Structure formats: structure tokens, C-alpha cells
Amino acid sequence: MKKRKRSYAERFLEWRLRHIGPVRFTMILSVVVGLVAALTAYVLKTATHTIAHLTETGISKQFSNYLYFLYPFIGVSLSVIFVKFILRQNISGGIPRVLYSISKEGALIKPHNMYSSVITSALTVGFGGSAGLEGPTVVTGAAIGSNIGRWLHLNFKQRLLMLGCATAAAVSAIFKAPITGVVFVMEVFMLDLTMNSLVPLLISSVVGVLVSYFLMGSSPVYFFRLTDFFAVEDFVYYLVLAFATAASSIYFTKCYIWVSQIFHKINSTWVKLFGGCFVLGVLIFFFPSLYGEGYDAINSCLNGDCRYLFEKSFFVHFQKNPWLISVLLLAVIMVKAVATAATFGSGGVGGIFAPSLFVGANTGLLVATIFAQLGFTDVSSANFALVGMAGTIAGVLHAPLTAVFLIAELTGGYKLFVPLLLVSTVSYLVTKKVIVNSIYTYQLARRNELLTHHTDKNVLTLMRLDKLIEKNFAVVHPEDSLRTLVEVVEKTSRNIFAVVDKNDGTFKGIVKLDTIRNIMFHPELYDRIKVSELVFRPDYTVRLDESMESVATKFTNSDKFNIAVLDSDNKYLGFVSRAKVFSTYRKMSKDLSDD
Numbered sequence: 001m002k003k004r005k006r007s008y009a010e011r012f013l014e015w016r017l018r019h020i021g022p023v024r025f026t027m028i029l030s031v032v033v034g035l036v037a038a039l040t041a042y043v044l045k046t047a048t049h050t051i052a053h054l055t056e057t058g059i060s061k062q063f064s065n066y067l068y069f070l071y072p073f074i075g076v077s078l079s080v081i082f083v084k085f086i087l088r089q090n091i092s093g094g095i096p097r098v099l100y101s102i103s104k105e106g107a108l109i110k111p112h113n114m115y116s117s118v119i120t121s122a123l124t125v126g127f128g129g130s131a132g133l134e135g136p137t138v139v140t141g142a143a144i145g146s147n148i149g150r151w152l153h154l155n156f157k158q159r160l161l162m163l164g165c166a167t168a169a170a171v172s173a174i175f176k177a178p179i180t181g182v183v184f185v186m187e188v189f190m191l192d193l194t195m196n197s198l199v200p201l202l203i204s205s206v207v208g209v210l211v212s213y214f215l216m217g218s219s220p221v222y223f224f225r226l227t228d229f230f231a232v233e234d235f236v237y238y239l240v241l242a243f244a245t246a247a248s249s250i251y252f253t254k255c256y257i258w259v260s261q262i263f264h265k266i267n268s269t270w271v272k273l274f275g276g277c278f279v280l281g282v283l284i285f286f287f288p289s290l291y292g293e294g295y296d297a298i299n300s301c302l303n304g305d306c307r308y309l310f311e312k313s314f315f316v317h318f319q320k321n322p323w324l325i326s327v328l329l330l331a332v333i334m335v336k337a338v339a340t341a342a343t344f345g346s347g348g349v350g351g352i353f354a355p356s357l358f359v360g361a362n363t364g365l366l367v368a369t370i371f372a373q374l375g376f377t378d379v380s381s382a383n384f385a386l387v388g389m390a391g392t393i394a395g396v397l398h399a400p401l402t403a404v405f406l407i408a409e410l411t412g413g414y415k416l417f418v419p420l421l422l423v424s425t426v427s428y429l430v431t432k433k434v435i436v437n438s439i440y441t442y443q444l445a446r447r448n449e450l451l452t453h454h455t456d457k458n459v460l461t462l463m464r465l466d467k468l469i470e471k472n473f474a475v476v477h478p479e480d481s482l483r484t485l486v487e488v489v490e491k492t493s494r495n496i497f498a499v500v501d502k503n504d505g506t507f508k509g510i511v512k513l514d515t516i517r518n519i520m521f522h523p524e525l526y527d528r529i530k531v532s533e534l535v536f537r538p539d540y541t542v543r544l545d546e547s548m549e550s551v552a553t554k555f556t557n558s559d560k561f562n563i564a565v566l567d568s569d570n571k572y573l574g575f576v577s578r579a580k581v582f583s584t585y586r587k588m589s590k591d592l593s594d595d
Contacts, residue, residue, distance in 0.1 A: 013152065013153060023196070026158070026161070026200050027199070027200060027203060029148065029152075029162060029165070029200070030162075030165045030199075030200035030201070030203040030204045030207075031203060031204070031207055032148070033144065033145050033148055033162055033165045033166045033169065033204055034165060034166070034168075034169035034203065034204030034205070034206075034207030034208050034211075035169075035207055035211060036144050036148075036166070037140070037141035037144050037145065037165075037166040037167075037169040037170045037173070037204070037208060038169050038170065038172070038173035038207060038208040038209075038210075038211035038212060039211060040114075040118065040137070040140050040141065040144065040170070041137045041140075041141065041169075041170045041173040041174045041208070041212070042173065042211065042212065042215050042216065043118060044118045044121065044122060044133055044136065044137055044140065044174075045133060045137075045174060045216075047118070047122040047126070048121070048122045048125050048126045048133055048293075049126070050126070051075075051122060051123070051126025051127060052125070052126045052127075052128075052292055055067075055071050055126070055127055055128065068128070068281060068284040068285045068288065068291065069277075069281035069282075069284075069285065070281075071127045071128045072127055072128040072129050072130075072277055072280050072281060072284065072291075072343070072348075073277040073281065074127050075123045075124050075125075075126060075127025075128060075129055075348065076123075076124055076127070076129060076273060076276070076277055076280075076343070076346050076347050076348040077273060077277075077347075078123045078127075079119075079120040079121075079123045079124050079347055079348055079349055080269060080273055080346075080347035082116075082119060082120060082123070083116070083120060083347070084269060087112060087116055089110065089112055089116075091112070091113065091116045091117060091120065091349065094117075094135040094136070094138075094139055094349075094351065094352075094440075095135050095138055095139065095188065095351075095352075095440050096440050096441065097109075097113075097139065098138065098139055098142045098163070098167075098189070099189065099440065099441065101142075101146070102160065102163070102189065106156050106159070107146055107149070107156055107159040107160045107163050108146055108150060108159070109139075109142060109143040109146040109147065109163075110143070111143070111147050113139055113140065113142075113143035114140060114143045114144050114147060115140070117135075117136035117139045117140050117143075117349055118136065118140055120136070120348075120349035121133055121135075121136035121349045121350050121351070124343065124348035124349050124350050125292060125293055125350050126292075128284065128291045128292050129280070129292070129343040129348045129350055130280060130283075130284070130290045130291070130292070130294075130336065130339035130340050130342075130343045130350075130355065131293075131340055131343045131344065131348065131349075131350020131351060131352075131354065131355060132293055132350055132351035132352065132353045132354025132355060132357075133174065133293065133350065133351055133354070134171070134174060134175075134351040134352075134353030134354060135350060135351025135352060135353065136349055136350065136351055137170045137171070137173075137174045137351070138167050138170055138171060138184075138351070140170065141166035141167045141169060141170030141171075142163045142166055142167050142170075143166075144166045145159075145162035145163040145164070145165055145166030145167065146159055146162065146163045146166075148162055148166075149162040149163070161197055161200060161201075163189075164185045164189060164197075164201055165200050165201055165203075165204035166204065167181070167184070167185050167189065168181035168182050168184070168185045168201050168204050168205040168208065169181065169204040169205055169207055169208030170208065171184050171185075171205075171208075172204075172205040172206075172208035172209045172212070173208040173209060173211055173212040174212070175221055175406060175409070175410060176209055176212050176213070176216075176218070176220065176221060176409070176410075177209070177405065177406055177409035177410060178202075178205040178206055178208065178209040178409075179205075179405045179409060180402060180405045180406040180409055181201075181204075181205040181208060181209075182198070182201045182202060182205050183399075183401045183402050183405050184399065184402045184406075185201060186401075187397075187398075187399040187400075187401055187402050188397065188399055188402065188438075188440065220410055220411055221295075221410050222295070222298060222299055222302055222410050222411050223299055223302065223303075223411075224302045224382065224386055224410075224411035225382075226383075226415055226416065227380075227382070228380035228382070228383055229415060230383075230415070230416055230418055230419050234379075234419070235422075237371065237376070237379055237384075238387065238419040238422055238423055239422070239426065240367060241363075241364060241367050241384055241387060241388060241391065241423055242391060242422060242423040242425075242426035242427050242430075243426065243427075243430065244363055244366075244367050244388075244391075245360060245363050245364070245388050245391025245392050245394075245395060245423060245427045246391070246395050246426065246427040246430035246431050248333055248359050248360070248363040248391075248392055248395070249356075249359075249391070249392050249394075249395025249396045249427060249431045250395070250430075250431055250434050250435060251333075251334070251337065252336070252337045252355075252356070252359050252392070252396055252439075253395075253396055253431075253435050253438075253439050254435070255334075255337035255338060255341070256337045256340060256341045256352075256439060257439070259337070259338055259341035259342065259345065260341050260344065260345060262345070263275075263276065263341070263342075263344075263345030263346070264345075269347065272345060272346050272347060273346050273347050274346075275346065276342040276343070276345045276346020276347070276348075277342075277346050279338065279339075279342040280339055280342045280343055280346065283335050283338065283339045283342070284339070286313070286314055287313070287331065287332055287335060288311065288312040288313055289308050289309060289311075289332060290332070290335065290336060290339045293354045294354060294355070294357075294358040295354075296308060297358060297361070297362075298357055298358055298361045298385075298389070301361035301362060301364065301365045301381075301382075301385035302361065302382055302385050302386055302411070303382060304365070304368070304380070304381030304382045304385070306325050306329070306365065306369070309325065309328045309329065309332065310328075315328060322369075322373055323373065325369055326366060326369050326370055326373070329362050329365060329366040329369065330366060332362055333359050333362050333363055333366065336355055336358055336359050336362075337355075337359075340352070340355045352396065352397070352439055352440070353393070353397075356389075356392045356393050356396040356397065357389045357392070357393065359392050359396075360385075360388040360389035360390065360391055360392030360393065361385045361386075361388055361389050362385075362388075363388045363391070363392060364381075364383075364384035364385040364386065364387060364388020364389070364391075365381055365384065365385045365388070367384055367388070368380065368381040368383075368384035368385070369381065383416060383419070386407060386411060386416065387407070387416060387419050387420055387423045388423070389403075389407050390403040390404055390406070390407040390420045390423055390424045390427075391403070391423040391424060391426075391427040392427070393406060393407070393424075394423075394424035394425070394427045394428040394431075395427040395428060395430070395431035396431075396438065396439050397438050397439065397440065398428060398431070398432060398437070398438035398441075399428075399438070400424040400425055400427075400428040401424075403420075403424045403428075404417070404420045404421055404424050407420060408420060463548040463581075463584060463585065464548075465542070465544060465546065465548060465551060465565070465576065466544065468576050468577075468580050468581060468584060469565050469573055469574040469575070469576055470562075470574055470575050470576065470577060470580065471573075471574040472494075473492075473494050473496065473497065473498055473562075473574065473575050474488045474491070474492045474494060474497050474498070475497070475498045475499075475500050475572070476488055476497050476498070476499055476500075476511065476531050477499065477500060477501070477502040477531065478499060478501070478502075478508055478530065478531050478532035478535065479502070479530060479531070479532065480530065480531045481526060481527050481529070481530060481531070482516070482519065482520070482525055482526045482527075482528075482529040482530070482531070482534075483526035483527060484531075485497070485511065485516065485520075485531055485534070486516075486520050486526065489513065489516075489520065495512065495513040495514070496510050496511070496512050496513070496562060496575075497510060497511045497512075497513075498510055498564060498572050498575070499511060499531060499532075499535040500572045504571070505571040505572060506569070506570045506571055506572070507541070507564060507566050507570055507571065507572040508532075508535055508537075509535040509536050509537040509538065510535065510536065510538055510564065511531060511534045511535055511536075515534055515536075516534060538560070538563070538564065539558065539560075540554045540558055540560055540563050541563060541564045541565075541566055542554065542563050542564065542565045542566070542576060543565075543566055543567070543568065544565060544566070544567050544568070544573060545568065548581075551563070551576065551581060552581060552582075552585070555578045555581060555582075560578065561577060561578050561579070562575040562576070562577050562578070563575065563576055
């Protein structure tokens with residue numbers, strides 16, 4: 001028989017196992033993954049800004065510009081066409097999709113995610129969709145790390161680490177913020193990392209920022225010049241800002257979820273497209289600062305400049321009214337969530353980071369403006385806009401450390417570290433009190449599919465019930481006689497038997513060996529007693545879609561060694577055993593904790 005020729009991949013893997021140890025190989029991979037993820041982030045950012053530059057040259061500086069209706073519609077339509085007719089796969093979900101892949105798909109992400117989000121988000125945001133590039137960048141980076149791990153036949157923990165490395169590099173590259181990249185992975189992806197895992201993350205993040213510096217320069221993403229330093233007497237002002245950003249975060253999250261659910265109920269792709277783009281066009285028509293990523297508006301906020309509210313706007317003739325500025329700032333904050341949800345709901349692709357930063361900067365500027373109008377002239381509008389950005393990131397994403405380091409690294413504003421910590425912490429605590437899960441995780445948490453920093457819960461979340469079902473239990477039917485049941489007993493070593501309807505397979509209950517032990521040696525009863533007279537419905541059953549945490553709880557609260565597993569139609573699938581659940585738990589717990 002002719003020997004099969006080995007592929008180049010198989011030869012490389014064999015060579016690697018012989019010559020490169022696991023630790024050194026992980027370090028090398030972290031460099032490669034970081035480099036590829038950073039280059040992808042650069043391509044996405046360059047493509048988006050090129051499209052935006054080409055389109056914005058045609059926008060008039062005057063109000064009543066019809067292009068605000070046209071451009072977002074073009075961008076979202078091209079994204080929808082690409083997904084529906086070219087890719088033909090669902091790419092929605094963004095970072096929640098990555099979190100789902102970690103908890104339920106073994107950190108495996110489909111290969112198309114390495115390029116599909118780049119194309120669709122560049123079209124969406126480049127043509128004025130009210131979203132950011134951070135989510136697509138993270139998804140793309142995560143997909144790169146995941147698929148490199150797949151191609152190299154890495155195990156789950158190694159794939160998870162590569163996914164984290166690529167994500168850290170992507171965030172580091174797009175924001176030029178290496179510490180933020182690592183902190184984001186730990187906070188948002190909720191990974192329990194040891195020092196051996198942390199070092200590759202740091203390497204990838206450093207590679208990401210170096211690539212970004214080399215290709216895009218070392219200037220910060222947002223321009224901020226600190227002129228007013230923090231003083232202890234400003235504490236009360238920043239405390240007010242903290243509660244204001246918490247309110248903005250709560251509103252943004254709830255409004256975004258509500259509008260998203262409305263679009264989710266619409267089945268027609270084209271109704272979503274036209275309806276969402278119409279809403280988006282109307283909002284941008286009256287509030288042009290909602291157009292695109294909003295970087296220009298944020299930079300204006302960081303300079304304490306409110307003129308962006310009136311540029312190309314219906315309100316251009318009212319900019320000398322100080323109270324109208326406050327009203328417009330509040331209006332922009334409130335409609336931003338609707339504009340972002342409409343962008344995604346209509347079929348566009350983008351991220352939540354930039355909208356959160358936009359809302360935070362405007363919230364800070366609003367609070368500072370109100371203080372100024374009330375006579376508190378020593379409040380710095382620029383500082384409040386900057387710290388407000390940290391407050392909404394902490395509240396919306398439930399990531400206070402990411403917020404602190406992101407804003408500090410983005411702007412070099414480490415001299416405002418105390419107010420950054422204060423506002424981020426208070427905003428996070430208040431928001432989490434009202435909204436338990438972040439905008440990324442609320443859907444997964446509702447389905448018990450979310451990984452957390454709780455190791456026990458993580459292991460249970462990663463376990464799959466369908467892989468634990470034992471199907472070697474004998475099945476009998478209610479109309480069977482005791483004779484048939486005894487014959488079944490002779491052929492099996494199990495002491496329980498599932499009773500299932502012969503016609504539709506529905507579960508009727510079980511028969512225990514102990515129940516028939518005193519009659520099974522009386523042949524005269526074999527044809528007189530039916531299984532239906534011996535069956536009983538157990539106290540506990542398990543549904544196939546039930547969480548493993550619930551399954552473990554049922555075993556803990558009962559003396560059962562085996563529990564029947566049923567589908568949604570009450571049909572019998574098999575049994576899950578206490579021994580298998582807890583032995584699998586111990587094995588997975590050991591695999592996740594070992595370096």
C-alpha cells in the first residue's frame with residue numbers, strides 16, 4: 001500500500017515538537033500573532049479613513065446637505081450586499097460573538113472573521129455610520145489568533161491565549177495604548193491569567209504598538225494638552241461628573257438594547273436596511289456630529305470647544321445662546337445611542353468603543369458648561385471632557401481599569417490619574433448596580449453562556465452537556481410486560497431503565513432494579529404486570545439546553561447518581577451521571593489552571 005505523503009503543515013509541526021520547546025514557541029507565536037493583528041488594524045483604519053476622506057470632500061459646510069442621508073445608506077447597503085450575497089454567513093455580534101466562541105465553541109472563530117469585519121466596518125464607518133472601529137478590530141484580531149491556533153493544532157488553553165494576544169495587539173495598535181490592550185483582554189474577555197500567560201500578552205501588545213508607531217507615527221489618537229491640574233478642592237466637581245457619566249452609561253446601554261431589540265424583531269433584511277438608514281439619516285441631518293466615528297467632535301470637546309455642535313447644522317444661527325449649548329449637548333448624548341443602534345440594526349458593522357467615548361466627552365463638556373453657567377468658572381471643560389470619556393467606558397463596558405489606562409494612554413493624561421480613577425470607579429459601581437451586565441455581555445449572561453472571573457463557573461460554562469450524555473441505558477415501553485423487562489435486566493449491568501413512549505419517544509419515567517427485585521423471581525407474574533405499573537417519574541430531569549451549573553446544582557441537591565436528559569419536546573436522549581460530570585469538571589479545571 002502506498003504511503004500517504006505528509007503535508008508541509010504536518011512536517012512543520014513535527015519539526016517544531018523536536019526543536020522548539022512549548023514556552024519558546026508560545027513567545028514566538030505571540031510576536032507573529034501581534035504583528036499580523038496590528039497590520040490588520042492598520043489596514044482597517046487606513047481603509048476607513050480613506051473612504052471617509054473621499055466622501056467628506058463632497059459634503060457642504062452649509063446645513064440641508066442631502067449627502068447625510070445618502071452616504072450612510074450607501075455604506076450600510078454595500079455591507080449588507082457583501083454579507084448576504086458574497087460572504088453568505090452571519091458576521092453580526094462583534095465582541096459578544098468572540099465571548100460566545102470562548103465559552104461555547106472552544107475559542108474557535110470562523111476563518112471569514114479575519115477579513116469580513118474589516119471590509120464591512122470600513123464601508124459602514126467610512127460612509128458615515130455612527131459607530132467605531134474598535135469592535136471590528138478586536139473581532140478580526142481574535143479571529144486571527146484563534147485560527148493560527150487551529151492551524152497549529154493548539155489545545156483550548158493555547159488557542160485562548162493566542163486569541164487574547166491578537167486582541168491585545170489589535171487594541172494596542174488602533175489606540176497606541178499597549179497597557180490598555182492587556183487590561184482589556186483581562187477585563188472584557190475575563191481571562192484568569194498566570195504570569196506565564198501574561199508575558200505573551202505583553203509581547204503581543206508591545207509588537208502592536210510598535211507597528212502602529214512605525215506605520216502611523218507616535219502622535220496620540222486624541223490631542224489633549226493639560227493646562228489645569230487636579231486640585232483636592234475639585235473633588236466634589238468630579239464626583240458630580242462621576243454620577244453624570246453613570247447616568248449617561250445607563251441611558252446609553254438601555255436605549256441601545258431597546259432599539260436593538262426592535263430591529264431584532266424585524267425579519268426582513270431590506271426593511272431593517274431602509275428603516276435603520278432612514279432613522280440614521282434624519283439624526284445625522286439634524287446632528288452632523290453623529291456622522292462617522294466622531295473623532296473630530298471628541299477632539300473639539302478635549303479643547304473645550306462647542307463649535308462642532310453648530311457646524312453644518314440647523315442650529316448654526318443660535319450658537320451665541322449659552323443655554324442652547326447645554327440643550328444641544330444633552331440632545332447629542334441622547335440620540336447617539338439611537339444612531340449607533342440604528343447603524344447596527346440596519347446591517348452595518350462597527351464598534352461600541354468610539355460611541356462610548358463620544359458620549360463621555362460630551363457628558364463631561366455638558367457638566368462643565370452647566371457649572372460655568374452657574375458661576376463655577378474654575379472648572380476645566382477640557383479636563384471634564386477627558387475624564388468623562390473614562391467614566392462612560394467604565395460604565396458602558398463595565399471595564400474601569402480599561403477606561404483609566406485607555407484615556408491616560410490616549411492623551412498622555414496621567415497627571416489626571418486621581419480623577420480618572422474616581423470617576424471610572426464610581427461610574428462603574430453605579431452602573432453595575434442598575435445594569436448587572438455590560439453592553440457586551442447581557443445577552444450571553446441571560447443564557448448562562450458568559451465566562452467570568454469565577455473559575456468554577458467558567459469550567460461549568462465551558463462544559464457541554466451533549467458531550468456527557470450516556471446512551472447505553474436500556475429502554476423499555478409502558479405496554480411491555482414484566483417478562484420483557486426481566487429479559488432486558490439480564491442483558492445489562494445498569495440498575496435503572498428509561499421508560500419511553502413507543503410512538504413518539506417521549507419520556508415517561510424510570511424503573512429501578514430495586515423496584516422489581518422482589519417480583520422478578522416470580523414467573524407467574526411475568527405476563528400479569530406491565531411496566532406502566534412499575535414506572536415512576538423522577539424528581540429531577542435535565543433539559544438539553546440547560547446550563548451545566550444547573551445540572552451540577554441538581555446533583556448537589558439530590559442523592560441521584562444518574563439523571564435523565566430530555567430535549568425541548570420531552571423526548572428521551574439518555575442519562576448524565578454524577579461521576580462523569582464531576583470527573584470532567586476536575587479534568588477541565590486542571591487543564592485551565594495548569595501552565
